[in-house]
Amino acid sequence: MPQTYLVNGAASGIGEAVVRLLIREGHNVTAMDIDAARLDNLAAELNSDNLLISVGSVARQDDCIAAVTETVNKFCQINGLSHNAGIQRYGTAEETPPDLWDQVMDVNLKGAYLMARAAMPELRKTKGAIVFMGSVQSMAAQQGALAYVVSKHGMLGLSNALAMDHASEGIRVNTVAPGAINTAMLRHTIATNADPEGLENTLNNMHPLRRMGQPSEIAALVAFLLSDKASFITGEIIRADGGLMTLIGGSPEER
Numbered sequence: 129m130p131q132t133y134l135v136n137g138a139a140s141g142i143g144e145a146v147v148r149l150l151i152r153e154g155h156n157v158t159a160m161d162i163d164a165a166r167l168d169n170l171a172a173e174l175n176s177d178n179l180l181i182s183v184g185s186v187a188r189q190d191d192c193i194a195a196v197t198e199t200v201n202k203f204c205q206i207n208g209l210s211h212n213a214g215i216q217r218y219g220t221a222e223e224t225p226p227d228l229w230d231q232v233m234d235v236n237l238k239g240a241y242l243m244a245r246a247a248m249p250e251l252r253k254t255k256g257a258i259v260f261m262g263s264v265q266s267m268a269a270q271q272g273a274l275a276y277v278v279s280k281h282g283m284l285g286l287s288n289a290l291a292m293d294h295a296s297e298g299i300r301v302n303t304v305a306p307g308a309i310n311t312a313m314l315r316h317t318i319a320t321n322a323d324p325e326g327l328e329n330t331l332n333n334m335h336p337l338r339r340m341g342q343p344s345e346i347a348a349l350v351a352f353l354l355s356d357k358a359s360f361i362t363g364e365i366i367r368a369d370g371g372l373m374t375l376i377g378g379s380p381e382e383r
């Protein structure tokens with residue numbers, strides 16, 4: 129049965145792939161992002177009555193509430209939230225000034241809390257689901273990405289706490305943990321590296337499957353977790369990382 133989903137970080141990468149998949153499956157979707165131009169392009173391309181766009185930042189409570197209100201005004205309900213909005217910034221503690229720390233926390237962590245908080249009254253009515261876009265960095269730490277790592281670990285805590293607080297209401301909350309996924313975020317990291325080709329090779333080869341993931345491969349997991357097929361799954365983090373976190377590093381022989 130067609131459902132109504134609110135998807136943020138929807139103008140690019142993983143969020144955009146989630147929008148495309150859910151629309152293809154016949155659901156109603158509100159696509160929220162700060163990038164109005166890219167949202168317009170996506171809406172023009174998909175040309176679907178089932179798609180609503182909402183321009184706003186997850187870091188602003190008013191924008192989160194507006195996205196929920198606009199969704200309910202058009203589609204009458206919300207069955208699920210796919211939360212993908214995020215930014216990647218680099219640096220150790222000493223290389224991360226407080227304003228950069230705040231920026232990352234505001235979008236990646238506070239934004240997740242604000243969005244969940246805004247959607248919760250509607251999810252309560254539908255016994256809906258939340259899927260947060262975490263990372264393998266919700267469980268392990270890349271070097272030199274302090275604020276990002278902390279924000280993604282915090283997101284896992286948020287996901288688990290929400291799952292426990294709202295389980296008795298029938299609301300499910302889960303987190304997806306991708307490895308390196310070929311999106312604009314990652315392409316920017318590659319392009320601004322001193323050795324782009326070397327970094328791209330490393331990003332491919334660090335996964336036992338010997339490649340980066342595609343946004344559509346993450347979207348498929350999100351759609352599953354949002355759906356009734358995942359009706360007994362809550363408080364879970366599921367990796368989609370090509371085996372990355374299962375491998376013991378430093379093996380004498382690479383295969």
Ligand SMILES: NC(=O)c1ccc[n+]([C@@H]2O[C@H](COP(=O)([O-])OP(=O)(O)OC[C@H]3O[C@@H](n4cnc5c(N)ncnc54)[C@H](O)[C@@H]3O)[C@@H](O)[C@H]2O)c1
Nearest residue numbers: 137139140141142162185186213214263308309311312313
């Ligand atoms: N690409 C990867 O390798 C990778 C790996 C693990 C986790 N992730 C996570 O997946 C999520 C999506 O990343 P992506 O790779 O698709 O990146 P992306 O840059 O392609 O897309 C992110 C989208 O979020 C939007 N956005 C940024 N700040 C926002 C805000 N304040 N409010 C609303 N929208 C905002 C951007 O405009 C953009 O459209 C992020 O949370 C990221 O941390 C990505």
